[in-house]
Amino acid sequence: MFNAFRSLRSGSTYAGALFALCGALASVPLLPFATVPVLAWRSGPEGVRIPLVLLLWAALIGAVGLARPTRRALIVSARRMLRVPLPDPVTALPTAPATSVAAPAPAPGTDRLRTPLWLLLHVALGWTGALASGALLLLALVFPGNWLGAEAGVELYGWSVRLTGGWGSWVAALGCLLLAAAVCSVVTGALRRLAPRLLGPSSGERLALAAQRELRLAERNRLAHELHDSIGHTLTATTIQAAVAGEVLSADPGAARAAMRSIEESARAALEDLDYVLGVLREEKAPTAPTRTLADLPELLDRLRHAGAVVEPELSGGLAQVQATLSRAAYRIVQEGLTNALRHGAGGPIEVRVAASSRVLEIGVVNRTGARPDADADEGTRPGAGTGPVPRAFPTSGHGLPGLAERVRLLHGEIEVGPDGPAHWRLTVRLPARVSA
Numbered sequence: 001m002f003n004a005f006r007s008l009r010s011g012s013t014y015a016g017a018l019f020a021l022c023g024a025l026a027s028v029p030l031l032p033f034a035t036v037p038v039l040a041w042r043s044g045p046e047g048v049r050i051p052l053v054l055l056l057w058a059a060l061i062g063a064v065g066l067a068r069p070t071r072r073a074l075i076v077s078a079r080r081m082l083r084v085p086l087p088d089p090v091t092a093l094p095t096a097p098a099t100s101v102a103a104p105a106p107a108p109g110t111d112r113l114r115t116p117l118w119l120l121l122h123v124a125l126g127w128t129g130a131l132a133s134g135a136l137l138l139l140a141l142v143f144p145g146n147w148l149g150a151e152a153g154v155e156l157y158g159w160s161v162r163l164t165g166g167w168g169s170w171v172a173a174l175g176c177l178l179l180a181a182a183v184c185s186v187v188t189g190a191l192r193r194l195a196p197r198l199l200g201p202s203s204g205e206r207l208a209l210a211a212q213r214e215l216r217l218a219e220r221n222r223l224a225h226e227l228h229d230s231i232g233h234t235l236t237a238t239t240i241q242a243a244v245a246g247e248v249l250s251a252d253p254g255a256a257r258a259a260m261r262s263i264e265e266s267a268r269a270a271l272e273d274l275d276y277v278l279g280v281l282r283e284e285k286a287p288t289a290p291t292r293t294l295a296d297l298p299e300l301l302d303r304l305r306h307a308g309a310v311v312e313p314e315l316s317g318g319l320a321q322v323q324a325t326l327s328r329a330a331y332r333i334v335q336e337g338l339t340n341a342l343r344h345g346a347g348g349p350i351e352v353r354v355a356a357s358s359r360v361l362e363i364g365v366v367n368r369t370g371a372r373p374d375a376d377a378d379e380g381t382r383p384g385a386g387t388g389p390v391p392r393a394f395p396t397s398g399h400g401l402p403g404l405a406e407r408v409r410l411l412h413g414e415i416e417v418g419p420d421g422p423a424h425w426r427l428t429v430r431l432p433a434r435v436s437a
Contacts, residue, residue, distance in 0.1 A: 007189075008181045012083050016188025017129055019081035023119070024126030030060040061123055065116035074118065075199050082188070084195045089205065118198035122191065129187035136180035143173040234270035236342050237303055238263050262306035293327035294319040294354065297334060301352065304338060310349040311338075317356030326431060329411055330354070330361060336404050337365030337427045345369070345425075356433060363429040366420060 007013050034056035038049045064070055068089070075086045245259035297319075301311050322330065334352065341350045345367035353364040401417060408415040413431035420426035 017184035020126035023122040062116035065119040114198045133180040133183045136176045140173040140176035143169045314353040341367035361431045365427040
């Protein structure tokens with residue numbers, strides 16, 4: 001009972017009634033078109049011509065509901081006036097990557113009839129609510145006239161009510177006002193219950209919306225991997241370079257300046273990656289994604305040498321001809337392998353092998369693990385201490401190797417990670433090669 005009175009005091013109730021009235025008024029311009037065939041049929045019986053006008057009017061209203069812009073406008077207006085959470089209609093299916101399952105298209109069929117049905121009910125409720133509440137408001141204005149000595153009454157289909165004055169007129173007027181408010185509440189409540197069923201997403205649209213959410217989540221996960229690989233590598237290399245610069249600052253200022261320049265270059269590259277990822281996560285128009293490929297490996301290896309690491313690369317095959325997507329992924333794989341070697345290696349050279357052929361792209365990173373084979377593993381698996389002149393301990397996120405394995409799996413490749421003899425650790429990745437023309 002209290003909820004009923006609360007709805008009568010809510011402004012959203014009367015906003016919904018106004019929304020229903022707007023739907024009724026919007027149907028008026030279609031009424032003359034519905035009367036044209038009936039006016040041409042002057043000899044028809046009256047009991048047939050009036051229902052025929054109403055039938056043609058309903059058909060025209062339903063035809064308007066078949067237009068896609070109509071559905072979008074109705075959803076926006078219902079969301080604002082009825083306060084009903086309705087998603088925008090799905091106009092295009094998301095473009096899925098090659099490794100994703102394509103989202104099913106929204107089924108046309110009976111789903112398209114939901115908007116015409118909503119329009120018909122909207123118009124019907126609008127006219128019903130407008131006529132009923134209008135009549136009640138008129139009565140609320142007429143009945144108090146009896147207080148001034150007038151006589152008022154209502155006659156409808158043989159049923160009549162007459163008031164001869166006194167407080168009864170004011171009570172009747174108040175009752176009419178409450179009934180008019182109740183009509184508005186009933187009309188608004190009916191529209192709110194119908195809107196999710198008739199204007200909400202269909203089964204096909206729900207699948208498409210779920211596919212869109214899945215693709216957004218997959219894109220965010222991909223960006224998280226990119227950020228982990230890029231920023232993690234840069235911070236690791238920068239930490240080592242800063243330590244090297246601090247040690248040789250007095251003895252070899254030239255080497256210290258070279259290390260500082262390398263820190264600047266690494267930080268600039270990391271900021272470029274960070275700006276792109278943050279722009280995408282904020283759903284802003286992000287700059288073009290950094291496109292580092294296997295062709296950028298020499299620059300990456302040079303930065304490691306500035307950090308004091310000894311790198312022994314073996315690059316063979318047409319790396320520049322590797323397909324762009326595969327080349328970018330391979331660059332990140334090498335970068336993650338080198339990051340792990342810097343963090344958890346035990347000094348000595350880091351062997352990097354990248355070989356491209358017409359069928360397979362092979363990647364290998366080997367580093368020393370030192371004399372503690374039982375030490376904690378990188379990202380939960382790799383043992384050993386750090387590489388370089390300064391002992392270091394780097395925190396790990398636990399996502400490096402799992403993310404690397406997931407990247408390789410999506411590329412339909414194979415990955416092997418583990419000890420290579422008593423004093424080395426090996427990362428080996430084999431990816432099916434797609435050589436660009």
